[in-house]
Amino acid sequence: MNAMSVILAMLPEHALLVGLCALILIEVAGGKGRTGLAVAVVAVAAATSAAIALWFGGYAAAPFAGHFSINPQTEIAKAVILALALPVLLISRDDFHDTRFPLLLLSSLYGTCLLVSSDSFLTLFLGLEIMSLPVYVLVLLALQRPESAEAGLKYLILGGAATATFLMGASLLFGASGSLALSAFPEALASQALMPRAAVVLILCAFFLKAAVFPFHTWAPDAYEGASVPVTAYMATIIKAAVVLAVVRLFGTAEVTPQLAGLVAILPLASIAWGNVAAIRQTSFRRMIAYSSIAHAGYLFFALLGTAGGRFQAVAFYVLAYGVMNLLAFSALPTGGDDAARDRIANLKGLYRRKPFAAIVIALAMLSLAGIPPLPGFVAKFLVFRNVMAAGHTWYAVLGLVGSYLGIYFYLRIIQFMFMSPQGEGDADERPRRLALGATLLCLVPVVLLVIFPGWVLGMF
Amino acid sequence: MSDAAILNLVLWLPVAGMALVSALPEERPDRVRWATFWVMALQFVLTVWLYVRFDAADPSLQFATRLPWIPDWGVAYLIGLDGFNVLLVLLTAFLGPLVVAGSFTAITKDVKLFHAMLFLIQFAMLGTFVAQDLFLFYLFWELMLVPMFLIIGIWGGERRIYATLKFVLYTAFGSILMLAAMIYLVWTLKNTTGVDSFAFADLYGVKLPVDAQTWLFAAFALSFAIKVPIVPLHTWLPDAHVEAPTAGSAILAGVLLKMGTYGFMKLGFPLFPEAAKLFTPLVMSLAVISIVYGACLALVQTDIKKIIAYSSISHLGYVMLGLASLDLIGIQGAVIQMVSHGLTAAGLFMMIGMIYERCHSRDLAAYGGLAKILPLYSVFFLLLTLGAIGLPTTSGFTGEFLSLLGAFRAAWGAYEAGVAWPLWLVGLAVTGVVLGALYMLWFAQRFLYGKLKAPHLPITDLSTREVAVLAAIVVAMFALGLFPDEPLSKTELAARQFQQLVETGGSAFASVR
Numbered sequence: 013m014n015a016m017s018v019i020l021a022m023l024p025e026h027a028l029l030v031g032l033c034a035l036i037l038i039e040v041a042g043g044k045g046r047t048g049l050a051v052a053v054v055a056v057a058a059a060t061s062a063a064i065a066l067w068f069g070g071y072a073a074a075p076f077a078g079h080f081s082i083n084p085q086t087e088i089a090k091a092v093i094l095a096l097a098l099p100v101l102l103i104s105r106d107d108f109h110d111t112r113f114p115l116l117l118l119s120s121l122y123g124t125c126l127l128v129s130s131d132s133f134l135t136l137f138l139g140l141e142i143m144s145l146p147v148y149v150l151v152l153l154a155l156q157r158p159e160s161a162e163a164g165l166k167y168l169i170l171g172g173a174a175t176a177t178f179l180m181g182a183s184l185l186f187g188a189s190g191s192l193a194l195s196a197f198p199e200a201l202a203s204q205a206l207m208p209r210a211a212v213v214l215i216l217c218a219f220f221l222k223a224a225v226f227p228f229h230t231w232a233p234d235a236y237e238g239a240s241v242p243v244t245a246y247m248a249t250i251i252k253a254a255v256v257l258a259v260v261r262l263f264g265t266a267e268v269t270p271q272l273a274g275l276v277a278i279l280p281l282a283s284i285a286w287g288n289v290a291a292i293r294q295t296s297f298r299r300m301i302a303y304s305s306i307a308h309a310g311y312l313f314f315a316l317l318g319t320a321g322g323r324f325q326a327v328a329f330y331v332l333a334y335g336v337m338n339l340l341a342f343s344a345l346p347t348g349g350d351d352a353a354r355d356r357i358a359n360l361k362g363l364y365r366r367k368p369f370a371a372i373v374i375a376l377a378m379l380s381l382a383g384i385p386p387l388p389g390f391v392a393k394f395l396v397f398r399n400v401m402a403a404g405h406t407w408y409a410v411l412g413l414v415g416s417y418l419g420i421y422f423y424l425r426i427i428q429f430m431f432m433s434p435q436g437e438g439d440a441d442e443r444p445r446r447l448a449l450g451a452t453l454l455c456l457v458p459v460v461l462l463v464i465f466p467g468w469v470l471g472m473f
Numbered sequence: 474m475s476d477a478a479i480l481n482l483v484l485w486l487p488v489a490g491m492a493l494v495s496a497l498p499e500e501r502p503d504r505v506r507w508a509t510f511w512v513m514a515l516q517f518v519l520t521v522w523l524y525v526r527f528d529a530a531d532p533s534l535q536f537a538t539r540l541p542w543i544p545d546w547g548v549a550y551l552i553g554l555d556g557f558n559v560l561l562v563l564l565t566a567f568l569g570p571l572v573v574a575g576s577f578t579a580i581t582k583d584v585k586l587f588h589a590m591l592f593l594i595q596f597a598m599l600g601t602f603v604a605q606d607l608f609l610f611y612l613f614w615e616l617m618l619v620p621m622f623l624i625i626g627i628w629g630g631e632r633r634i635y636a637t638l639k640f641v642l643y644t645a646f647g648s649i650l651m652l653a654a655m656i657y658l659v660w661t662l663k664n665t666t667g668v669d670s671f672a673f674a675d676l677y678g679v680k681l682p683v684d685a686q687t688w689l690f691a692a693f694a695l696s697f698a699i700k701v702p703i704v705p706l707h708t709w710l711p712d713a714h715v716e717a718p719t720a721g722s723a724i725l726a727g728v729l730l731k732m733g734t735y736g737f738m739k740l741g742f743p744l745f746p747e748a749a750k751l752f753t754p755l756v757m758s759l760a761v762i763s764i765v766y767g768a769c770l771a772l773v774q775t776d777i778k779k780i781i782a783y784s785s786i787s788h789l790g791y792v793m794l795g796l797a798s799l800d801l802i803g804i805q806g807a808v809i810q811m812v813s814h815g816l817t818a819a820g821l822f823m824m825i826g827m828i829y830e831r832c833h834s835r836d837l838a839a840y841g842g843l844a845k846i847l848p849l850y851s852v853f854f855l856l857l858t859l860g861a862i863g864l865p866t867t868s869g870f871t872g873e874f875l876s877l878l879g880a881f882r883a884a885w886g887a888y889e890a891g892v893a894w895p896l897w898l899v900g901l902a903v904t905g906v907v908l909g910a911l912y913m914l915w916f917a918q919r920f921l922y923g924k925l926k927a928p929h930l931p932i933t934d935l936s937t938r939e940v941a942v943l944a945a946i947v948v949a950m951f952a953l954g955l956f957p958d959e960p961l962s963k964t965e966l967a968a969r970q971f972q973q974l975v976e977t978g979g980s981a982f983a984s985v986r
Contacts, residue, residue, distance in 0.1 A: 364586075379619060385612040391543075394656070398546070401656050402663075417602045417649040424622065424641060431586075432626045432634060467543035 014075075021073040021082045023062035024090050026294020028122045035115045048111030049101065054117055055390050056097050059121075063091035079132045088473060089128045089257045089328055096335040097121055102451035103343050104242035107351075110154060116146035117246065124254035125358060128261060133182040133192045136258065140178065140222070143254060144171050147247060151239040157352060163238025170231040174221035180216030198266035209271075215262070216275060221250050223255045223309045224302075226283035233294075236302035240351065244298045245342040248305040249335035256312040265320045267403070276316045277408045281415060283310030288419035296355050297345070300422065301338070304381060306418055308334050311396055314412055318399025325396045325473040332469075333380070333388035336458050341377035343451035344370040360426060362435040371430040373452055376459070381417055382423035388462035395470070476526055479519050480536040480552060483566065484603060486598035492588045492677070502584040505579055513569035513595065524963075527559050528929035532966040534605060534674075543608070543821075547661075547669030551606040556967025557738055558602040560808055560960055561731055565598050565816045567949065568727045571942045575823045576720040579830055586874025587628060591720065594620035598728050602735065606828075607671040609657055614732065615648055621721065621729070628718040636709075636716035643709040647696030650790055654692035658744070661685070677743055677974055686748035693741045694752065700733030701802045703793060704763045707786050709890035711762055714782035717885040722778065726785050727819030731811045734792045738807070742796070743974035756797040757880070757895070761902045768908035772915070776835045777828075780916050781821045784861060788814045788873075789903060790811070793901055795876030799975055803879015804968040805961050810872025812960070813953060817860040817869060820946040827939055834928040837916070842925035849935045851921045853943040858917045860950045862910045868953035877902060 019026070074081035097117065104113050123143030129362035130136040148171060152164035155214050182192070188194040188208040198214070200208030217228065224232035236244045268276055287307030294300040312334075315326040332354035346363060347354060364371035393416060400409045462469055485721075490512040497505050527535060538554030554562065558901040573591060580587050597620065600613030618641050625637035662679045663669055670676070681689070699706045710730075714722050723984070742749040758827060767787030774780045795807035827850070828843075863869035880902065884895035935943070953960065 364583075368586075384619060385615045390612075390615075394652075397653070398656050398660070401660050406657060409648075409656065413649050413653045416647055420645050421638070421642060424638065426621070428626060428634060428638070431623060465549070468540070468544060470543065470545050 017073040018075040021066070021071070023066060023074045023079075024059040024087075024094065025079070025122060025125050027055055027059035027062055028038070028118050028125065031058075032115065032118050032122070035111050036262040039111045039115065043111070045109045045111055048114050049105065052114030053098065053101050055118060056094055056101060056121065059125075060091055060094040060098070061088045063094060065318065067091060073129070077131075079135045080126070080129050081131050082129055085473075086129045086261075089324075090125050092328060092332050092335070093124050093128070093250055093253055093257075094121065096253065096332075096339060097246075098159070099339040099343055099451035099454050100242055100246050100250065102447045102454065103339075105447045106347055106445065107240040107242055108153070113150070113242070116150050116153070120144075120146040120246075121250070122152075124250060127254050127258045130258070130261070131152065131194055133185070133194065133196075136194065136262075137175075137178065137182065139254075141175065143251065143283060144222075147243070147251065150243045150246070151235055153240075153243070156408075157238070159234070160238040163234045163236075166231050167235040170221060170228075170261055174218045174228075174259050177214050177221065181211045181216075181218060184208070184211035184214065188386055194262055195264065197262050198264045201263075201269055201272065212272065216259075219255055219259050220279060220313070223252050223311045223313070224306050225279055225313055226286045226306060227279070228371065229283065229287070229306045229309075232306060233299045233302040236305075237296050237299045237355065239298075241342055241345060241354075243297070244301065245339055248301055249331075249338050252309060253331040253335055254303060256309070256315075256327055256331065257324075259316065260324050263316060263320070263323070264430070267320055273317065273405070273408075276313060277405065280310040280313040281408070281411055283307060284412060284415035285310075285316070285418060288415065288422070289472065291419070291422040292425070294422075295357055297357050297360070298355055300357065300426075301316035301341075304419070304422075305338075307415075311393065311412070311416070314400060314408075315396045317403055317405050317408060318396065319403045321447075322395075322399040322402070325470065326392075326399050328473040329470060332458070333392040333462060336455050336462070337377045337380040337387070337389055340452060340455040340459065341374050341381075343448050343455060344373040344377075346370060347448075356362040357426065357429060360429045361433040363430040365435060373456075375427045375430060376424045380459075382420045384420075386463055388459060388466070391462065391466045477536045477538050477553075479523060480554065480603065481538055481703045483516055483523065483562070484552065484596070486512060486519075487592040487599070490592040491596075494588045494592065496586055496588045497585065499585050501582070501629070503952075505584050505588050506573065509591060510570050510573045512592075513566075513573055516595075517566040517570055521552065524559060524563050527554060527963060529556070529963045529966065530745050532556075532970060537605070540621070545669075546608070546671070547663075548608040548671050549606050550609060551602075551603050551672055551760050552603040552609070554603065554885075556574075556964045557735065557808060557971075559726075559963055560812050561735060562599060563603045564731075564812050565595065565602065565728045567945075568723065568815065568819050569595050571945055572720045572723050572727075572819070574938060574942050575723065575826065576718070577868065577938060579719055579826060581940060584626060587720075590620040590623050591724075593616065594624070598724075598732065601732050605673050607659070607673065607676060607740075609671070610673075611648075611655060614651075614736075615645075617646075617729065617732070618644060621725070622783045622842040624709075624721040624724075625713060625717045629716040629721065630718075631716070632712070633716045636712040639709045640713040643699055643706075647699040650692040652694035654689040657685075658689060673739065677786050678820060679744075681745070683751075686745040687751065690741060690745035690748035693744070694737070694756075697733045697736035697741055700736065701730060701789050701793065702786065703734065703759045703790075704766050704786065707763070707984055709765075710786060711779050711782045714785070714822075715776060719823055719829070722782075722822040722826070724814060726822055727780070727815040730785060731792075731815060733812055734789060734796065734807065737793070738796055738804075738971065742799075743971060746975045746981040753797050753799070754895075757794060757898060758795060760790045760793035761898050761905075763787065763793065764905035765790075768905050768912060772908065772912040773929050775837050777825050777840075777916070777920065778822070778835050780837070780912065781818060781825065784909070784912065785814065787909060788818070788861070790877040790905065791873050791902075794880045794899075798876075798880040798883040799972060800883045801968055801972060802875050803883065804869055804971055805964050806872055806875025806877075806879050808968070809868065809953065809957060809960065810876050813868035813950070815952070816946050816950045818865075819855045820853075820943060821861065821952070823942065823946075824850070824857065827935065828932075830947050831932045832927055833927040836928075837919060839928045840920050840926065841923045842921070843927065843932075844921040845925050846927075846932060847934045849940060853919060853935070853947060855917060856947050857943075857950070858913045860947075860954075862913050863906060866951065866954045868957075871954055871957040872955050873906060877906075893968035923976050 127139030291303035379387035534553035597617035771783035
């Protein structure tokens with residue numbers, strides 16, 4: 013460990029840390045929420061730039077050898093995650109007016125950075141917990157309705173269960189291999205003995221729980237509905253992204269063994285199917301997005317079936333496309349009325365007549381999430397299924413695609429409400445939302461790039 | 474400007490049109506309408522130029538542009554014209570401005586969005602036809618769903634939501650399976666030759682075992698058959714046609730349905746020749762069933778829009794029959810029939826739209842004797858009816874006759890080789906011509922003659938704008954009927970290439986002997 017590499021290699025993390033300290037000082041000094049938000053935005057932007065710079069420079073180092081290392085791959089993953097946090101911060105203004113939201117968000121982001129850079133189960137665990145703990149608070153912070161308390165509690169308990177499962181798996185793995193290094197995981201994959209295999213299953217289940225993959229998904233709809241818009245956006249995009257990217261790191265270059273193929277194919281497939289079907293009947297927008305995110309978690313874990321070489325590219329691209337489109341939808345959601353009213357899908361009825369730009373933006377997001385070309389969601393899905401097919405899992409890929417067909421209807425339903433229904437209930441007067449508009453525009457930049465130059469973006473991963 | 478650049482301009486002009494229309498104020502709808510019309514008219518003029526410049530003696534891809542797009546996967550922006558798509562591009566560009574002009578008074582709600590969607594669908598349809606790269610083709614193919622979903626869903630009739638969802642969900646299901654087949658196909662190309670490419674020309678060379686071909690052909694064919702539509706996958710069509718606004722119906726019947734037959738022609742048959750030959754008896758049988766069943770259904774409809782909707786199923790059956798015959802004349806006839814149906818069906822749908830605008834009813838029983846008060850309307854209606862029936866000198870005759878002739882020649886070849894049933898099948902198809910005359914003439918008789926009645930009187934006859942639109946269509950219809958040599962010569966080399974790719978060697982029924 014040398015001081016230089018600690019400073020340089022952890023530049024994104026340091027930027028977040030500086031921002032955190034500044035936020036605490038502002039909180040102590042009783043500064044305004046606006047200042048806090050501005051500091052957080054600057055810190056996250058700085059961290060993103062640092063990650064991009066490190067990626068661009070091709071820098072690789074292991075400041076804490078065996079526990080934490082960076083290479084261009086980890087840095088581009090961090091850059092994606094951190095960049096996605098910017099619109100989340102910008103849309104938080106409608107729901108949070110003090111420094112607590114940016115403070116908690118930044119600490120959670122710190123956890124995600126650790127997560128995608130970890131080399132040992134210790135760092136991985138630290139990352140998971142630092143990422144999750146602030147979110148438990150964030151869900152409750154929005155407490156505007158009684159359901160939020162229930163949602164927060166549910167999320168806390170199931171998060172605890174995930175942690176326990178993960179620790180159990182990690183200790184079994186330690187018992188079998190005598191090592192806490194992540195490289196023990198691919199070895200355990202190839203092993204025929206019971207203990208390492210049990211460890212693999214437990215660890216994967218813990219990640220399935222965190223990312224809300226069927227049948228470990230039941231907390232997500234409640235938590236998403238109970239939380240506020242920015243927190244839901246954060247959970248649906250960034251947490252999911254970090255968890256899946258961590259799993260990709262965990263798998264390394266190991267191919268999925270035939271015994272395990274059942275687990276990483278069947279559960280994600282079930283997740284795709286169930287998420288897409290259950291979303292159809294929802295009346296709450298965030299609940300619908302929760303089921304949609306369950307389906308998308310399915311695609312993301314499905315990508316693990318793909319060839320080891322293309323796995324990171326597929327997941328990173330998917331996370332970017334999915335995250336941007338989700339945030340685009342959240343940033344354009346109409347405000348006005350109380351939280352419960354805002355959250356109703358019926359509130360979107362006739363939105364095109366009221367706010368054409370917002371309606372078109374949400375429609376784009378929905379079409380992309382449904383995987384309609386030439387939007388980014390299609391290219392991402394194509395990439396995942398291409399890799400799965402290249403790995404020889406033809407029938408799984410076909411089933412996955414058929415599962416994705418199930419999802420078309422409920423996304424179209426949103427468009428139907430916005431464009432084809434007469435004026436809905438949500439005509440309460442709406443505040444001007446400059447920051448949310450900024451978030452929309454910020455998200456539209458990568459969308460345009462992803463549509464026109466998908467090849468160029470693919471080359472970055 | 475080079476011709477390749479003009480083709481790019483033709484393709485991208487609608488996107489520029491969308492931007493232009495979005496910039497215009499909603500309060501001045503006429504400006505939006507005229508802007509759309511003139512952009513589309515410009516597009517048509519450019520397309521005519523390309524059509525004239527198209528060299529019938531050159532079998533290679535003309536006016537081609539190739540740019541790498543996603544180099545990692547070998548996806549290229551590869552577009553160009555060949556003997557098959559040149560006529561369809563011309564048809565699409567021809568109907569574009571007419572559809573706009575036909576909707577001047579019909580669409581008063583969300584005018585900007587409507588015209589933007591017309592541009593978008595024009596872009597998607599032209600893209601589907603000119604794309605020579607499977608990824609690009611799929612992109613445009615799917616993109617088409619979005620504007621059509623909105624056109625039917627926003628400006629459609631009472632059951633528009635049901636109809637539009639049915640249309641999208643039907644079509645999307647086929648597309649998903651096509652996507653799976655497409656990924657598998659490209660991956661096989663990569664595995665066997667090491668080439669990463671989506672170009673049609675490269676994919677034609679993939680050698681697949683017959684069982685893999687069967688699966689892949691089934692996936693592609695299902696997707697195309699839904700779009701054509703071939704009975705029994707046709708149930709979305711009457712709903713979509715009836716509920717769509719006039720412009721939507723005209724685009725659907727005029728161009729969109731041809732994307733299905735074009736898909737068979739460009740991809741389904743040549744990509745999987747052995748499987749295609751295995752499926753030929755099935756395809757031909759379903760084509761004949763479509764011809765007869767569609768005609769029978771058209772006969773008993775009481776909704777005037779539904780009559781034309783079911784007649785589309787019948788008319789596209791001829792296209793599939795001619796194509797599946799794998800006979801040179803049959804294939805060329807199929808192309809002509811595609812264009813011919815595009816003209817007559819679009820024209821008839823617009824005429825129904827015009828009467829609906831005046832009377833707000835589609836119930837046939839509510840009309841009668843319109844010839845007494847609407848002489849101009851009746852003249853055009855009868856002319857288009859004669860075209861739809863396939864009277865000699867109209868385009869319908871050329872298309873139907875050549876398709877049937879091709880099918881008959883293939884069936885006769887099979888008969889001489891000892892297989893008799895194709896001959897019966899073709900014989901059955903010919904009865905479709907009689908049924909076609911029956912339902913259309915009966916329709917015209919009840920609609921235009923007899924005792925005068927209409928749900929809303931008095932009715933004004935066609936306006937100058939409407940006459941201009943219909944006259945353009947009727948002139949094109951007769952031009953194609955009277956002088957079919959020129960367009961036929963442009964398709965000949967493409968048809969021969971198609972034959973070569975499917976390697977018929979004379980009979981399409983070799984596999985079932």
